[in-house]
Amino acid sequence: MTSLLSSLFDRAKSALRPSLRSYEGASAGRRASGWGKMASQHGAAQAARAPLAQRARYLVANNPHAAAAKAAWVAALVGTGIVPAVTDKLAARWTAWTDEADADSVSDFYGLTALMVGGMMVDGEALALMIATPAGLRVRVLHPDQLDASLTRPLPAGGRIVNGVEFDEFGTRVAYWIVKERPEIGLGLNLQPVRVPAKDVVHLFRPDFPGQVRGISWFAPAILRLAEHDEWHGAQLTRQKVGALLAGVITTNDGAVPFGGEQNGEAIIGSLEPGAMVVLPPGKDVSFSNPPAIAQEANDFARITLHEIAAALGLPYEVLTGDLSAVNYSSIRAGLVEWRRRIEMLQHNVIVFQALRPIWRRWVMIESLAGRIEGRFEDLLTVRWITPKQQWVDPGKDVQAEIDAINAGLMSRREAVAARGMDVGALDAEIAADKARETRLGLAFTAPAKAGPTPAPVVETAA
Secondary structure (H helix, E strand, C coil), rough: HHHHHHHHCCCCCHCCCHHHHCCCCCCHHHHHHCCCCCCCHHHHHHEEEEEEEEEEEEHHHHHHHHHHHHHHHHHHHHHCCEEECCHHHHHHHHHHHHCCCCCCCCCHHHHHHHHHHHHHHHEEEEEEEEEEEEEEEEEECCCHHEEECCCCCCCCCCCCCCCCCECEEEEEEEEEECCCCCCCCCCCCCCCEEEEEEEEEEEEEEECCCCCCCCCCCCCCCCHHHHHHHHHHHHHHHHHHHHHHHEEEECCCCCCCCCCEEEEEEEEEEECCCCCCCCCCCCEEEECCCCCCCCHHHHHHHHHHHHHHHHHHHCCCHHHHHHCCCCCHHHHHHHHHHHHHHHHHHHHHHHHHHHHHHHHHHHHHHHCCCCCCCHHHHHHHHHEECCCCCCCHHHHHHHHHHHHHHHHHCCCCCHHHHHHCCCHHHHHHHHHHHHHHHHHCCCCCCCCCCCCCCCCCCCCCCC
């Protein structure tokens, strides 16, 4: 009995040992000796923000996959534009304003949105000023370097300035310290930062951790992989070039230059002409080189690396590379559905909340005070943003699936129409207007009837 109790006690003690209760990922053994650690996300973000942005800009300018990644994210998040679902009169005035929105007159409002989203991805953040003019609201997109990152200090009233962003004693953003011109331009201009109230600034970035002040480039997890893939690709290309340059080796006993070639230093370079038939004299031989081919394992390595890059950038591999050789309907649809969840989250939680909502509020206020729109200010602020339509992989199957879901009560028409990037009220109004016009003009458009089953032939029998 005593030995049994002692054994149970020893087992209990061994179960409570710290080594058995610890996380392996937090261990300090040999396997974890080379791991990196990040003690403070705030400090790491402040130190790494500028170098990451500079390297990401370089990659987007020079690396085809980095450029494709930026283009894919901007097209998916913005597309032709995220538009407000409002009344017809308000929508007409908004549409007219979008052509005048750019303070620099080089794009419309949706082009400005795409410019900000592209900056958010590459630089980690985007800045824009909302400027009230006699003609209405104007928006000017700034470079993130114009937000003075070197300005960090406490303020007398209990606030603080962190990387050019000013906070009050409650931790609320109240101002941005912005340089009027980009520092590298110079031109003898005054580069002292100017305090701009936060209500006049759009600061767009993806929050990655609580209390984040400024954004981090989305390329951060992929920069090393992209650079290494570039180096590998360059090495493979050089290997192929060198192998292709050397056509063959000629062995000769007397040192004579064959085939009308020439001597370059100690090397004897011979040449052949197309269609020539040459008979070598005794003692001379020609062996042709076999240029190295890229082995299958090299192609597999490149594909695996691109999969890692795509995962780091949050993109499907097929979208990043355009390689559709290994997909079918089910696999590409599953990959795009997961990616579209990320798209919708970023559209509504980041772009709409941080950029479109404050711009809409300022636009409504200016237009109301100018008498160009009518309505209660509180009612005008209520708006639902319609994101661009997501294209289907197989329209026939997807539309039929939506019809079945609506008929079964699993989906509303409003939800189905909103998924197409449209407002159900505007759609119904268009359908009603189309039908009224068809009736007035005596037109009739009907869908083609579905072919039914072929009737069985009638077999006549003798009386």
